[in-house]
Amino acid sequence: MDKTAGRHPKIKDVASSAGVSVTTVSRVLNGHPYVREEIRAKVAASIEALGYSPSSIARSLVRRSTDLIGVIVSDITASFFSTILGSIEEAASAKGYAILVSNIAEDPEKELRYLKLFKGMRVAGIIVMHEPTTAAIRRYAASIGIPLVVSSARPAGLSEPSVNIDDETAAYDAASYLAGLGHRAIALIGGDCERLTTARMRYDGYRRALAEKGIEADPALVKVGDFKTQDGYMLMGELLRTSPRPSAVFALSDDMAAGAMNRVMDEGLRVPEDISIMGFDDSALASMTRPALTTVHQPIADIGSISVESLIRGIEGDRPSTEGIILRHRIVERASCARKA
């Protein structure tokens, strides 16, 4: 009784089962007009009976396009990224796209491998939440012939569209806020300015705020890590041992801020009474710590959805849309920062 050979019946099976041509089946599949209602019903019945599901592989081959969006994340584990990823998934899914995700964990090899994979798969578009690391990667990404948007990172050396906040101003606002609270020894813990444009912009903003308040920058007060909790904890340890000890520290991610806060408390000091700590991102974590983090709010969900929209515009539109979208940030005051004693 079983006419279908493999696990997945094909359009031909449906056709013969319904006693029509494959063309007709294809027509009802794609909601084409010019199919008699009676036939349509019969075909639908066969599809149902056989459990037929059209192969999007074959379909993609002839249509020469897929409904796939490749996304490259540097650390899927970070609350900031997983939230963006969630919003990307939501927006993409709503538009009929599925997402292919990679977690490159700062491994340039892997980043390049995924870019190649994406090209091989002919994904419709790519979202990169990472600063394209090496020159080879930048070159490859630029030559790939697939719409790409860089999300919450700077496309250094790439003329691709991007969506970000104004990192320089955001950091300036944060540092100014801390200075406004009377702090002068304001430390910065963040990412590598050489490698990450985002980190450098924030550093610049921090420096500008200090300069404006007449505070001399102290190199001993800026420490570099990789945005993770662990690093915040470690770097705060170093900071606690520098003299003079900073009275406020500005962390370039909430994860780092949380780590720093824990270190302060673990060493028997209080936040914010002894040391104020400010975060960056306003990720879910920010309101989960106690004291809750005063931080720089990034419109995380918007960054994700707007990245998708921008990408889809690039996919479906004609021209590649080289826009750099800047979203609004703001300082959100919670409980981790206080006026300097």
Place this chain on the structure above:
Amino acid sequence: MDKTAGRHPKIKDVASSAGVSVTTVSRVLNGHPYVREEIRAKVAASIEALGYSPSSIARSLVRRSTDLIGVIVSDITASFFSTILGSIEEAASAKGYAILVSNIAEDPEKELRYLKLFKGMRVAGIIVMHEPTTAAIRRYAASIGIPLVVSSARPAGLSEPSVNIDDETAAYDAASYLAGLGHRAIALIGGDCERLTTARMRYDGYRRALAEKGIEADPALVKVGDFKTQDGYMLMGELLRTSPRPSAVFALSDDMAAGAMNRVMDEGLRVPEDISIMGFDDSALASMTRPALTTVHQPIADIGSISVESLIRGIEGDRPSTEGIILRHRIVERASCARKA
């Protein structure tokens, strides 16, 4: 000069550029033997020059298989899931598979839609980190003809392989631990036992521990939410108003535990001096809170990698491997639980 029509050159372009047949190009592409070294070099040069990248779509069509693994997550934002997802990505990527991720956010419609999408794409396998919600979904999943493993959830009504810890015993151990600390009014905040087998198993373990210690179960002390921080916060609020007030609460996720802890502190009480709080998962969050969470450790990374291994065995092996893998849990003592005053 430009002979290639579209954006992506095809094997034919490479062939004519190198002055050989497509078969030969295909051979060097797939590392076939029996290709003269000289020709191989020439072809490689053409590939490089044209920036040719084989279409995995066409390749999949003829090979009748893809290197895709579809994964369904209920909440990608939860630290527990994003960590597993990271480990799944790592394991899959190491084996040459890419992952397609969906974030279904407890939406059965979306779960079914994704399952259908995955089938249409002919993914090689599927990992579901969620308890297949409706009967329709269970039926569809069972009939889909694609290897599937349920990870960190129970495949209720499904005979598919799964990887989990022993949730009943884990909860039993946790509740026993709390009882061992002298607590008798031990509350439970968790998920819906009707819908989630995992939640029910944990509830059963909790009940068993209480019974064994001769503690009468008080229905007022068990509250149902959806594993999120927000719910922990809210449910703890209710618990604080029940009398007698529990002296310990066992939360079925670290996220909930963190929320509960915050509520306790926000209402001016102390953890663990006034109320002990125990979590579940040992996600990254567990060591980030202060006090750090005493919790039930799940081997999160292992769950991910073993799920992938098991799935791949199902993909590449002959028989569908209907094994239920149980990983070891353990209680990790940190600072959120104390002996009852």
Place this chain on the structure above:
DNA sequence: TTGTATGCGTTATCAA
């Protein structure tokens, strides 16, 4: 060692 021809499962073109 290399090339020709066929098929993978769809959609699209054209004719009927």
Place this chain on the structure above:
DNA sequence: TTGATAACGCATACAA
């Protein structure tokens, strides 16, 4: 309103 048939880009059986 319906149906042959030719692509789509590649891998492979078979021939040379």
